[in-house]
Amino acid sequence: MDGIDHLADERNKAQFDVDAMKIVWAGSRHAFEVSDRISKLVAADPGFRKDNRPMLGRNELFKNTLRKAAYAWKRIIELHLSEEEAAKLRFYVDEPAYTDLHWGMFVPAIKGQGTEEQQQKWLPLAYKMQIIGCYGQTELGHGSNVQGLETTATFDPQTDEFVIHSPTLTSSKWWPGGLGKVSTHGVIYARLITDGRDHGVHGFIVQLRSLEDHSPLPGITVGDIGMKFGNGAYNTMDNGVLRFDHVRIPRDQMLMRVSQVTREGKYMQSDVPRQLVYGTMVYVRQTIVADASCALSRAVCIATRYSAVRRQFGSQDGGPESQVIDYKTQQNRLFPLLASAYAFRFVGEWLKWLYTDVTQRLQTNDFSTLPEAHACTAGLKSVTTTATADGIEECRKLCGGHGYLCTSGLPELFAVYVPACTYEGDNIVLLLQVARFLMKTVSQLGSGKKPVGTTSYMGQIEHLMQCRSNVQRAEDWLKPSAILEAFESRAARMSVACAQNLTKFTNPEEGFAELSADLVEAAVAHCQLIIVSKFIEKLLQDIPGKGVREQLEALCNIYALFLLHKHQGDFLSTGCITAKQASLANDQLRSLYSQVRPNAIALVDAFNYTDHFLGSILGCYDGNVYPKLYEAAWKDPLNDSVVPEGYHEYIRPLLKQNLRTARL
Numbered sequence: 001m002d003g004i005d006h007l008a009d010e011r012n013k014a015q016f017d018v019d020a021m022k023i024v025w026a027g028s029r030h031a032f033e034v035s036d037r038i039s040k041l042v043a044a045d046p047g048f049r050k051d052n053r054p055m056l057g058r059n060e061l062f063k064n065t066l067r068k069a070a071y072a073w074k075r076i077i078e079l080h081l082s083e084e085e086a087a088k089l090r091f092y093v094d095e096p097a098y099t100d101l102h103w104g105m106f107v108p109a110i111k112g113q114g115t116e117e118q119q120q121k122w123l124p125l126a127y128k129m130q131i132i133g134c135y136g137q138t139e140l141g142h143g144s145n146v147q148g149l150e151t152t153a154t155f156d157p158q159t160d161e162f163v164i165h166s167p168t169l170t171s172s173k174w175w176p177g178g179l180g181k182v183s184t185h186g187v188i189y190a191r192l193i194t195d196g197r198d199h200g201v202h203g204f205i206v207q208l209r210s211l212e213d214h215s216p217l218p219g220i221t222v223g224d225i226g227m228k229f230g231n232g233a234y235n236t237m238d239n240g241v242l243r244f245d246h247v248r249i250p251r252d253q254m255l256m257r258v259s260q261v262t263r264e265g266k267y268m269q270s271d272v273p274r275q276l277v278y279g280t281m282v283y284v285r286q287t288i289v290a291d292a293s294c295a296l297s298r299a300v301c302i303a304t305r306y307s308a309v310r311r312q313f314g315s316q317d318g319g320p321e322s323q324v325i326d327y328k329t330q331q332n333r334l335f336p337l338l339a340s341a342y343a344f345r346f347v348g349e350w351l352k353w354l355y356t357d358v359t360q361r362l363q364t365n366d367f368s369t370l371p372e373a374h375a376c377t378a379g380l381k382s383v384t385t386t387a388t389a390d391g392i393e394e395c396r397k398l399c400g401g402h403g404y405l406c407t408s409g410l411p412e413l414f415a416v417y418v419p420a421c422t423y424e425g426d427n428i429v430l431l432l433q434v435a436r437f438l439m440k441t442v443s444q445l446g447s448g449k450k451p452v453g454t455t456s457y458m459g460q461i462e463h464l465m466q467c468r469s470n471v472q473r474a475e476d477w478l479k480p481s482a483i484l485e486a487f488e489s490r491a492a493r494m495s496v497a498c499a500q501n502l503t504k505f506t507n508p509e510e511g512f513a514e515l516s517a518d519l520v521e522a523a524v525a526h527c528q529l530i531i532v533s534k535f536i537e538k539l540l541q542d543i544p545g546k547g548v549r550e551q552l553e554a555l556c557n558i559y560a561l562f563l564l565h566k567h568q569g570d571f572l573s574t575g576c577i578t579a580k581q582a583s584l585a586n587d588q589l590r591s592l593y594s595q596v597r598p599n600a601i602a603l604v605d606a607f608n609y610t611d612h613f614l615g616s617i618l619g620c621y622d623g624n625v626y627p628k629l630y631e632a633a634w635k636d637p638l639n640d641s642v643v644p645e646g647y648h649e650y651i652r653p654l655l656k657q658n659l660r661t662a663r664l
């Protein structure tokens with residue numbers, strides 16, 4: 001537009017090396033270079049335009065997504081992109097599509113649950129996209145309760161086949177992304193039945209559509225489940241409905257790493273735990289934590305830049321009004337979200353490490369860390385997606401009225417993001433899994449079994465149950481040891497209180513149900529401790545770049561002290577801190593906001609998002625918001641004509657009639 005950087009003064013205030021921070025955010029110099037190169041490539045390519053998304057009808061929108069996915073694949077091949085680069089390209093194209101499920105769930109399900117032979121047969125086809133797959137687990141009647149699924153896979157020893165069938169309406173597959181209109185195949189979860197015996201839910205590779213003309217194969221009824229929340233947004237995805245009428249598949253299409261059915265129809269279990277059938281969900285939950293930091297940082301980048309541009313009140317002697325970012329209330333809403341984006345980034349990095357470690361152990365039949373990996377992925381998925389969904393909405397409000405415009409980018413981001421609280425496991429259901437894990441850990445404390453990994457803090461349970469914080473001045477809250485002790489004792493005491501209350505019930509399951517709200521709170525406390533401690537651990541690493549460590553320390557303290565302030569009821573009622581110490585934490589938080597304020601724009605610049613990816617006039621890099629908003633308004637299809645369509649039918653007759661009434 002005018003070519004001026006309206007945020008230049010803000011950028012000049014930065015007290016740290018932004019380029020070094022970009023590398024910390026990306027995870028490594030290599031990751032930064034790939035991300036930077038691919039994001040610019042996508043931004044410069046008109047084939048990936050997305051600003052018209054909210055205006056398109058469903059059919060047009062969907063066709064456009066098909067076009068983009070095919071074009072993205074073409075570019076991936078032409079440019080010989082590596083797997084890492086291709087994944088980045090799909091990320092920056094920034095449009096939910098069937099490919100997310102193909103690469104994100106179908107392929108990992110075959111990798112995780114298929115035998116070597118099955119992988120050799122199916123993966124090359126999937127890698128070349130000669131088949132397109134989805135993940136068909138959820139049904140109309142059951143999503144959270146996987147054991148309640150009703151689709152059946154009955155072995156027929158006569159023909160050496162499984163017969164896949166949907167016995168009831170509620171057994172219809174419902175929700176799988178990519179299923180509605182695109183997938184040729186699916187990993188379908190169904191109850192395995194051999195010789196009249198039900199062996200529970202297992203995965204099967206089922207072909208759904210002809211590879212010749214894309215029509216559904218005999219016995220298959222398939223379609224899209226309809227429009228979802230928001231314009232554009234997740235409606236680019238064909239979430240589907242699917243029914244089977246006695247569809248036959250060969251026996252070797254049951255995913256047989258965990259259990260097998262022999263030619264004679266004998267059911268056999270490997271010595272790997274049954275829970276590996278749930279392995280794909282563990283993998284995806286881990287990626288969702290990393291995605292949370294992307295979505296939240298994106299919203300925070302928009303809200304921070306706009307808060308520096310926007311001015312309201314406070315003009316002195318005819319001078320400029322105050323930037324809204326200088327209001328303490330704005331900082332108190334915005335900076336904890338900025339800190340959360342960084343916190344989720346680092347815990348996501350750690351979770352990826354944990355997942356890789358578990359996968360390597362599984363290959364050598366070491367299953368010891370699987371329960372912890374399940375608890376961590378489930379809990380962190382839940383806590384980070386809830387905070388991110390709420391955070392995006394808060395960012396919209398931080399942008400005032402303009403945040404409600406689609407051109408702010410925030411409504412669509414919110415609409416796309418909120419289902420993350422539900423898919424891949426409802427957040428409450430997942431926290432209850434964490435709570436079960438914690439109750440098990442507490443119950444084993446007396447047995448001499450040493451808690452490990454993220455529950456190792458419970459090893460000092462006597463200390464944590466009676467310690468009192470020794471914070472005396474606001475600055476004492478900057479000590480990692482003070483923060484850790486407060487978070488550890490809060491989490492331990494909440495878990496122990498739940499465990500003690502559970503003993504009052506003769507039936508433990510009844511007790512668990514009755515106390516489930518408290519158990520969820522204990523699980524949240526445990527997960528927040530993990531996030532805080534992983535941020536603190538990150539700061540123990542070598543962090544090059546002028547001033548970078550100091551900024552990260554400030555953000556880490558903001559994240560922890562904001563949580564402490566928000567959940568001070570927990571900290572006070574469990575006696576971990578006093579009212580005076582809670583108030584000191586709040587004093588410290590205010591001074592941390594002042595420390596972050598001059599660096600705020602640089603801290604969001606470190607995300608290195610292009611204007612194309614942000615998709616937001618309010619968040620544009622140069623801060624030239626008003627001319628861009630004004631220009632964009634005139635491009636709205638409603639402004640194609642000065643007098644709107646419908647004037648002659650609906651406005652003119654009304655005005656005429658009112659004129660007659662007025663004359664009377």
Ligand SMILES: CCCCCCCCCCCCCCCCCC(=O)SCCNC(=O)CCNC(=O)[C@H](O)C(C)(C)COP(=O)(O)OP(=O)(O)OC[C@H]1O[C@@H](n2cnc3c(N)ncnc32)[C@H](O)[C@@H]1OP(=O)(O)O
Nearest residue numbers: 094095096100144145146147275278374413416423424425
């Ligand atoms: C503006 C534009 C922006 C554009 C952005 C573009 C990008 C967007 C991209 C987004 C892509 C996202 C795609 C979304 C895909 C969603 C896919 C789905 O939802 S797929 C569908 C997802 N569906 C769901 O998530 C369903 C959720 N439900 C479940 O996972 C299960 O039913 C359950 C866990 C709740 C219960 O399980 P159940 O067996 O009934 O009962 P028990 O509780 O008794 O557990 C028994 C034992 O097993 C243990 N264990 C359990 N799980 C695991 C595990 N994973 N591992 C290991 N162990 C596990 C458990 O600890 C226990 O151990 P122990 O105590 O005996 O030692």
Ligand SMILES: Cc1cc2nc3c(=O)[nH]c(=O)nc-3n(C[C@H](O)[C@H](O)[C@H](O)COP(=O)(O)OP(=O)(O)OC[C@H]3O[C@@H](n4cnc5c(N)ncnc54)[C@H](O)[C@@H]3O)c2cc1C
Nearest residue numbers: 135136137138142143144175176177419422423424425428
């Ligand atoms: C956009 C989107 C994409 C999806 N993609 C796929 C896909 O590709 N493949 C696929 O198979 N599935 C997919 N799903 C389905 C998704 O995984 C399920 O919707 C999800 O697991 C939640 O299950 P549910 O719908 O049965 O919720 P429900 O379990 O019916 O939840 C309803 C309410 O009940 C509560 N509740 C349920 N059980 C308990 C309990 N034990 N204790 C306390 N409260 C409880 C929940 O907290 C919630 O408040 C998708 C869903 C969405 C929204």
